[in-house]
Amino acid sequence: MHRRQLLLGGLSLPLIALGSNSLLAAPVRTLTATSAFDADTVPGLARVLAAAPYIAPATDLPPWLAAIGYDEYRDLRFNPAHALWRREALPFQAQFFHRGFLFKQRVQLFTVSGGRATPVDYSPDLFTFRHAARRARNEHELGFAGLRLHAPINRADYFDEIAAFLGASYFRGVAKGQVYGLSARGLALNTVQAAGEEFPVFRSFWMEQPAPDADSVVVHALLDSPSVAGAFRFLIRPGVETLFEVQSRLYPRVELRHAGIAPLTSMYQFGASDRVGVDDYRPAVHDSEGLALWTGAGEQVWRPLNNPALVQDSGFEDNAPRAFGLMQRQRKFSDYADSEAHYEKRPSAWVEPVGDWGKGAVHLIELPTADEYHDNIVAFWKPATPLAAGREHRFDYRLHWCNQHSWRPELATVANTMIGAAAQGRRRVIIDFAGDALKDLGQDAGIAPDVWASTGKVSNAVAHAVEATGGWRIGFELDPAGAQAIELHARLARGTQPLSETWLYRWTP
Structure with a gap:
């Protein structure tokens, strides 16, 4: 089973270890008929869950369905003719994922209209079955694993998939002209x-019926795990940039010392x-190429990603961060030359906190990988103070699924990072910058490279204009001097004033 196959198959299936969860606890099971629903319904359910012991998962799938593989799971296809809100000709539609394969957790789905929540009943008639999956036609209580939303984002006459919620608390979004890439949680x-990592799950969803002229749709989700319950509200507005306005409330059962927001x-x-040892016709293979930071102090930072030999955990301390995200900046087909995966169309994801998140750090986790089929990069905000048990913790943010996201337009941005061999065991580092800040600046503009390293030795640092690109380039040589990890820093400057964002990189052998 390959990650690329999953993406091409129209499924949002993150290929990492997924947690599982129980069937709904008693306070939630009571929502089996039309019930009143308002802004406090899901937070209220989360508070009740958090005050009770966690209920271990129940195994309730028939053996043949629990054991199916990827190909059989793809045979369990939702029939678009039965899409939610299709008959009403509303601007959004919802389709559902069947249980099976990696997705054994039963997820309860509700629609919300006129202040009332109504369960979505499972029926095999909602799906088309082929091959071994035909056996499901005789099963009437198998249930759903998740949902996906559709809207006419690329063409007025076609409902494209714009978002999907499937597996643990994973979800994805795309903007106009994009294909699925990275995930959020x-x-x-x-x-x-x-x-060991714990994977909370979204165990229930409530989908608010949109108005006939709506440009957004609202989904509520109830989160649960042994350590925490939570309530989420997603206002999703698709377009050239697809925006998720996220309201999250967390209710820990125990103190959370390592919570990633x-x-x-x-x-x-x-x-x-980092092409050392790579035997591949493509120039690059990645869903994201860098971590972008806009700090509380206003500094703009770019940290290129790396495929390390060992697990790397980098923490970027901050106070009241303005934004962070995993970005895909290279947007030309020739940057990847992959006519199947189309990495140039993968979205960037930009997290913009709403309100003051206080002190903490953006963490970047980089795991070794030998292929393109497994996610190996994680980024999140970790609060400096552990999240206490028995109280509510709120973290609201805007999540932008986009190509690029502007922050400080007066600064040039890193366009490319290239590293290769130099003489006598040194490494040559080349950083290309681009942006309006560099236009019409000649070699006599007084621009200099600001470069330093935490250890080892930097030499021959230069900065010069590149006529072919219209940008500027910093080049230098690094002598590791036996170091196993070196933190590098570089930017373009004129005197004491930065002309570019700050480039950070962790070099390892």
Whole structure:
């Protein structure tokens, strides 16, 4: 089974270990008929869940369905003719995922209209079955694994998939002209910690029926895991940039010392900065190429991603961060030359906190990978103070699914990072910058490279204009001097004033 196959198959299936969860606890099971629904319904359910012991998962799939593989799971296809809101000719439609394969958790789905929530009943008639999946036609209580939303984002006469919620608390979005790439999650817990990662799940969803002229749709989700319950509200507005306005409330059962807020999960195999040992016709393979930071102090930072030999956890301390995200900046087909995967069409995801998130750090986790089929990059905000048990913690943010996102337009941005061999065991580092800030600046403009390294030795640092691109380039040589990890920093400057964002990089052998 390959990650690319999953993407091409129209499924949002993150290929990492997925947590599972129980059937709905008693307070939630009571929502089996039309019930009153308002802004406090899901937070109220989350508070009740958090005050009770976590209920272990129940196994209730028939053996043949629990054991199916990827190809059989693809045979369980939702019939678009039965899409929610299709008959009403509304501007959004919803389709559902069947249970099976990696997605054994039963997810309850509700529609909301006129202040009332009504369950979506499962029926095999909602799906088309082929091959071994035909056996499901005789099963009437198998249930749903998730949902996906559709809207006419690329053509007025066709409802494209714009978002999907499937597997643990994973969800994805795309903007106009894009294809699925990186994922977001409701919450990350204990990522790369010795105790092992915990994967909270969205166990129930409420889909508000949109108005006939609506440009957005609202989905509510109830999160649960052994350590925490939570309530999420997603206002989703698709377009040239697809925006998720996220309201999250967390109710820990225990103190959360390693909580990752607004987590993003992506894939980076190789690019121009780390092609050592790569035997591939493509110039680069990645869903995201860098971590972007806009700090509370206003500094704009770019950290290229890496496929390390060992697990790397980088923390970027901050106070009241303005934004962060995993970005895909290279947008030409020739940057990847992959006519199947189309990495140039993968979205960037930009997290913009709403309100003051206080002190903490943006963490970037980079895991080794030998292929492009497994996600190996995670980024999230970790609060400096653990999240206490028995109280509510709110984190609201805007999540932009986009090509690029502007922040400080007066600064040039990093367009490319290239690293290769130099003489006597040194490494040559080349950083290309682009942007309006560099237009019409000649070699006599007084621009200099601002470069330093945490250890080792930097030499022959230069900055010069590149006529072919209209941008500028910094080049230098790095002598590692036996170091196993070196933090590098570079930017273009005129005197004491920066002309570019700050480039950060962790070099490892």
